[in-house]
Amino acid sequence: MTETVLRLTGQGTEIARRLWSDQRVWFATAAILALVWMLDPTQGRDSLSFVAANLLQTAPYLLLSIGLAAYAGATGADNLIARAFTGAPVVMILVAAAFGGLSPFCSCGVIPLIAALLAMGVPLSAVMAFWLASPVIDPSMFALTAGVLGFEFAIAKTLAAIGLGLFGGYVTLALTRSGAFADPLREGVGNGGCGASGIRDPKPPVWAFWHDAARRTKFGREATKTSLFLFKWLSLAFVLESLMLAFVPAEWVAQAVGGEGFASILIATLVGVPAYLNGYAALPLVSGLVDQGMAPGAGLAFLVAGGVTSLPAAIAVWALARRAVFALYVAFALTGSMAAGLLFQLWLA
Known part of the structure; x- marks a missing residue:
């Protein structure tokens, strides 16, 4: 009797722990919004509007990504996708970095695809290359950067993203070959990177999955699960971003990253991580600073570091990957952005 009670108590505790783990992001978002609303109702309404507007703006990319990921799982095509990522890692990383820098997806839109690839056993090195390059530039951002800062700057930003x-x-490839990051995904996300069994025992995909009731169910289940996962994390990211835009004046950022020389590039990189506004708001800010004498290399470092570690991009990595992978991601953002700024400044000299 006692053993039964203890077993049931343990099961209940585990269920409660999982429920809290699943819902704590919702609670955190609701608590922040409620607190802001009580202290400043106007800002509360503005933050809520900001979240809704950004979710609506990213909806087309999210729906496409979610649909592709769910379709790949329902048809069994995910095994083919994972097998396509096997082979020479050097080539995989090159293709992933180039595609990430040139793809039209925002950092939010690629989350379900990245989660699916990692869960299917695709090497972390190729996924990391895509993940780092994607938030920095896309076709629309390239056009806007060229219009605000010039074509030369837009090219430099694209090359920085791919680089x-x-x-x-x-670097991730070298680390994984030494035995690091064998299980990159958080517990409960995908299958923790252990989905390579589907690659070892592939089955022919069923492209017209809607004729099979089980596959239709799987499509709906995966799409719903991914949608809820994205919605809760992006809602939190956009709430925090709205507060940063409201309470971190652009003048503070301008004062911090202004100046010339190596020191300005270093400062711009470090400031770009926590104080980045967003891709569109940062461009005119950097343009004004460059006109006032700021080193262009510092401006590039600020844009690249801030883009990779912007709240939606960083929270996406935090939500999907284990802490060691997240720390590695931030380290790459800092060192790579600083190197890009220095190289751009040397090239202009």
């Missing part, structure tokens, strides 16, 4: 992806990918 950062290559740097992170090859």
Whole structure:
């Protein structure tokens, strides 16, 4: 009797722990919004509007990514995708970095695809290359950067994105070959990177999955699970971003990253991590600073470091990956952004 009670108590505790783990992001988001609303109702409404507007803006990318990931799982095509990422890691990293720097997906839109790839056993090195390059630039950001800062700056930012992806990918490859990061995903996300069994025993995909009730169910289940996962983490990210935009004046950022020389590039890199506004708001700020004498290399370092570690991108990594992978991601953002700024400044000299 006692053993039964203890077993049931242990099971109940485990269930409660998992429920709290699943819901704590919702609680944190609701608590922050409620506190802001009580202290400043106007800002509370503005933050809520900001979250809704950004979720709506990213919805097309998210829906496409979620649909592709769910379709790959329902049809069994995920095994083919994972097998396509086997082979020479050097080539995989090169392709992943280039695609990440040139793809139209925002950092939020690639989350379900990255989670699926890691869960299927795709090497972390290739995923890291794509993950690092993706938030820095995309076609629309390239056009906007060229219009605000000039075509030369836009090219430099694109090359920095691809270079950062290559740097992170090859360093991660060396670390994984030494035995590190064997299980990169957090517990409960995908299958913790152990999905390589599907690659070892592949089955032909069923492209018209809707004719099979079990596959239709799997499609709906995966799409719903991924949608809820994205919605809770992005809601928290956008709430925090709205508060940063409201309470971190652009003048403070300008004062911190202004100046010339190596010191300005170092400061811009470090400030870009916590104080980055967003991709669109940062461009005119950097343009004004460069016009006032700020080193262009410092401006590039600020944009690259801030883009990789912006709240949506960083929280996406935190939500999916274990802490060691997140720390590695931030380290790549800092060192790679500083190197990009220095190289750009040397090239202009």
